[in-house]
Amino acid sequence: MSVLTGKERRIVGFLCNWCSYGGADTAGVGRFVQPTDLRIIRVPCSGRINPLFIVKALLGGADGVLVSGCHPRDCHYAEGNFYARRRLEMCKNLLPLVGIDPKRFEYTWVSASEGQRWQHVVTEFTKQIHALPPAPVFPESPEIERLAACAGE
Amino acid sequence: MRIGVFICHCGTNIGATVDSAGVAENAKSLPDVVFATDSMYTCSEPGQDGIIRAISEHALDGVVVAACSPRMHEPTFRRAVERAGVNRYMFEMANIREHVSWIGKDKEANSNKAFELVRIAVEKLRRNRPLTPKYFPSTKRVLVIGGGVAGIQAALDCADAGIEVIMVEREPSIGGKMAKLDKTFPTVDCSSCILGPKMVDVAQHPKITLYACSELESVSGFVGNFEVVIRRKATCVDNTKCTGCGLCAEKCPSKKSFDRFNEGVGTTTAINIPFPQAIPKKAVIDKSFCRQFVKGKCGVCAKVCPTGAISYEQQDELLTVQVGAMVAATGYDLVDWKVYSEYGGGRYPDVVTSLQYERMMSASGPFGGHIKRLSDGKEPKNVVFIQCVGSRDVSIGRPYCSGFCCMYTAKQAILTKDHIPDSQSYVFYMDIRSPGKGYDEFTRRAQEEYGTQYIRGRVSLIYPKGDRYIVRGVDTLAGAQVEVEADLVVLAVGVEAAANSPHLAEKLRISYDKFGFFMESHVKLKPIETNTAGVFLAGCSQGPKDIPSSVAMGSAAAAKAIGLLSKDMLESDPQIAQVNINRCVGCGKCINVCPYKAIREIDFRGQAKAEVIEAVCQGCGLCNATCPQGAVQLSHFTDNQILAEVEALCRC
């Protein structure tokens, strides 16, 4: 069981190591209580995030994806978040066409000092996801289901 | 693979809200996990020994520790697994403290989430590969940004250790805020007497090169090999010719120029040497007042200069230097207190800042050490000090304590009595904050020996009545409104990060907090380091500090820089991009986006291919996210590793 049924939704976070992951740590150190739904994947920079990771997660049944990086102009790698901003914005434009509610994906900037902002972002985003129905799911391929059934026996 | 999983209790930090033992039990079901256990303090010596023992007993070739943030203890555990013969990159951490146990109290949800985080760590670890660092040479030279007392200390310590130092100072002279002070607490010794010799040392040290009137233009490169461009602003004076004789300032006809050094107390000439002890002692032209620039004709200084040092045509100069480490010691500025219109917002001439008052008291200041009012030149008898102007005030976005105002206010009250024996000082304060050696005793002396009246409360209004000022406040101890007639009001204006600090932080690629102060790597354990290797902090650039703390931090930053550059070769982080030459189609997109120019095009059997310059790559992974066919992969954060993490979290 990956999330607590009925209580949690699947929310995947991609956080840059230098700012936002640190901001989430700062929130923890400050004991800023947050919903438990989010699971964080640490990446070096928001520029490392291929928008297709987000698409992959959303098609794979994630109810929401939250990306956070350093504030523009404050990227540890100087420019990564500038590229990320464009790519993530384009990604946000693509989702509704596919039938994925764009509210399932947000990106923002949280610095390592902004523990409270992180708490706020996580709380708001989790609320936003809970306000939506569970993510639509594709039926598994018959092939895989057959194999899975075999494996189960 | 044979993976071992260790779930930390961190005492009750994790254990209280996460079922660590249960998570360890569940972890045994994960693929490739052959061993899982929980431990009380995994980072402690017995905890680390437990990992090492398990590695040998269970022939582990990968380890997951679920504990605190990897930003805290990843290096610790990497060293531990390495001691047991496992490559340090065959290790992953699940952050179940900062990201789980400390942010929620629901034990069921927390334990479940902790297990999930262990699961993604295991999935990633299964795709990890051993990585080995490379070694590269470094430039044994340190850049010190800011020539206040913190920067001076850092520069002298580095230089004394035999490392070359380049000091960049924005103002015409080094010395910073301390050079403006009359006396220093708690010993009331003369500021320039103790700082002056250090400034001279900077000027004379063979290992130190000083660039005044200069600012950092840009920074590129990385730890050990930074390339820094310095902008030397045009002063219209050729420093190689200027002898500092001061004749130009004597003859300059533009005598109403704003006196920056004296905080606008009095005026100066358009060409000036900011103060007698200035280092470098060179004249500088203030173009906004110089008649040559304002009116297009004058040329007096050029005529009188005995060495022909004046050059009105001088242009800014860009200078490129290589350094191995940098110390940011950019200090502070005063909060813009004019937002307080209840204090006149700058409309009343005899409501001055603490720093202006220092210049009014200083023997080398515009009044030659005789305190007098800016409005009418009379000697003030009643002097009111107001503390916390721009400190501890949420309403103007400055909630923090500036730390040293209580102390200097006491000092200024004492000095006022020394200067004007028949004067009476009043101090409105919120709390007296005087933790430091001899500090509290000092504030008591101000009250008991010098008769300063301390009134605990805020001031709500200052208004002029006749040629005096009514200061209306509250005495919270007496529970009454008080009004004091004052001849002079001194505001203990709070400090904020030096102007443009965020801009500099962006150039240095270090973080800053919402007030513009630079962020240290760890509040308690790494107060000098930043998150960018090779960049260290000193003085008030990191937060408000008094002189002893700034000096100590200057020395600490120097020690860090010396330690870094004492090694002949620096170790590179192997978490860098790598090109799979078979998949690369040579489209060059990665080359275009790389912020470090760390990818170049090479010719491989007649075909264009990308190649990563290992010593230059910093491992941001932008190229990886750009390459459509995934031919460039960031080691330790490959597509497959991240995809495995994503898949572990999805329903599939």
Add this chain to the structure above:
Amino acid sequence: MSRNEPFGYYPGCSGQGTSAEYDSSTRAVCAELGMKLQDLEDWNCCGSTPAHTVDHSLSTALSARNFVQAGKQGLFDIVTPCPSCLKNMRVALRNMSDEHIGPQASKLLGGDTLQEGHTIKSVMQVIHEQVSANEIAAKSIRPLEGLKVAPYYGCLMSRPQGLMQFGDPENPMVMEEILAAAGAEVLPFPLKVECCGASMGIPLNEAVTRLSGKIIDLAAALGADVIAVACPLCQMNLDLRQGQINRAHKTHFQLPVMYYTQLLGLAFALPHNELGLDKLVVDPQPVLDKLANQRRAVANAMQTEGAA
């Protein structure tokens, strides 16, 4: 909103009694400036000080009802001369969207519901926004030249800052700009937003004589000919109680306290009865004399110049 469209006009209860001259001079000045004021029909008390000290929902509902009434007339942009009414009505607008007070107050409104889009401003702010200094100067056929005015806003006009949105809460400059445009010499008046003692005049008269005393004291010390005010209660404390103040402090001030609208009216040469000068307790005659002398002096100077 432009001044060609009518503003809803809420006079407030003082305007019907103690500050009738504020009400009439406001109407006269606005008419002169081409601002149409349309009275709210069947308006009620804003709740004043008592309501909100007892029950926030009631206080909110009282003020909200006035907006409802205005809405029925198609009036959404309301103006009022009284800072206290302004504050109450702004608080009401804010409270109506409060999750606790809003629903309770709505219930008190009976069947009526408050529509979206209501605003309320002080007449002073609207004059400042809608009429340029040049226009005021052009209308001032008898400019207030030579008249030294101490501008006094009272505590409410600019505060609380977030609610009133009236420039610098400690140092508003709107009245200064308006009166300067009418030709007056407006003095820098440091106590311009100090408390006059407000409604303490009855329970604790000493508070009013002390606080208002300081204001009169400083205005006189600065050489003011008149204190210009914008609040009915301030006017009453400074004007009606000037005798009490003099008795309490053994002073002999006879400093006229006039609404800024009355001063504007003088500049615009509006009829004195519309300005209600006879309602003032401290005789404003010295002000009128000074202005008249000033005009005569100017006329003489011009004549001499013409003769020469």
Add this chain to the structure above:
Amino acid sequence: MDDELKGAIRKVLPDVDCVIGWGPGPDPLRSAPFFMRKPEEVDAFVVGPLAVNNPAVFLPEYKGKKVGIVVKGCDSRSVVQQIAEGLVKREEVVIIGFPCSGVVDIQKIAAQLGQDIEPGMVTSLSISSDKLTVNVKDTAKTMDMADVRADKCASCQYPNAVVSDEFVGTPKEGKTDDYADLAAFEEKSIDERFAFWEQEMSRCIRCYACRNACPLCVCRDHCVATSREPHWLNQADSTREKLFFQLIHATHLAGRCTGCGECSRACPVGIPVGLFKRTMTRAAARLFDYQAGTNAETVPPLQTFATEEPTIKEREW
């Protein structure tokens, strides 16, 4: 115009390895990519409403050799984008342009005929300025050109080659593109869209014709769709994986797609996969004022950035 174009091709031939254009296909209705090396081969060159496919798709393979290419307006944008991205060198390509009046959509012709058109079924065909007559098994059917013209031609902004070394004919006026096709699609609710793609993509046979027809798919033999390092897609016959591939393609083409429509046209089962790229194209135009393939000097928007992005309205928290 045909003869003039042929003349231009013949003129270019001596300087190049070959000239790419259109030639006879399996039946009179269908043209095929045509590689002309000798002057006599030029006689069979075909142009007009049947010159459907985009010859630019072949250009990158010729990198290092000089080739000529005959292009419609839309094809020329692909070439320009290839040049902008360094996939093709400007000096290695001779571009022959002409004013295009639009091309046919075979599916629409089939719809008019009321039957699928197997190769070889059409025995002859004649074209006038606004009519098209198709002979199937000796039965002639005449249809209005307007009814069988490809959708992309209705909103064609660039009927003439954007860049050309030789231009034959009088330039035509372009139309505006208001993305009406997207607007029509967006009439559907979010859930309906999901259901739509679930239905459509279930028909995908993973032939990758859409990818292979794309002139800007640079990965060629190294497509992530079929690699294990990195392993973006599995090979299971799952709708999700098929849709994911389309999103990979669209993401890779974000800000680069020139809208030639070849992906949709090439799809053997008729999935409107071009919509994904159209969405990205619209977003690139709105956000970055960028139209791929109109200026070889510009950098595609996702390979650069601006420190301030006034058009990106970030969410406030």
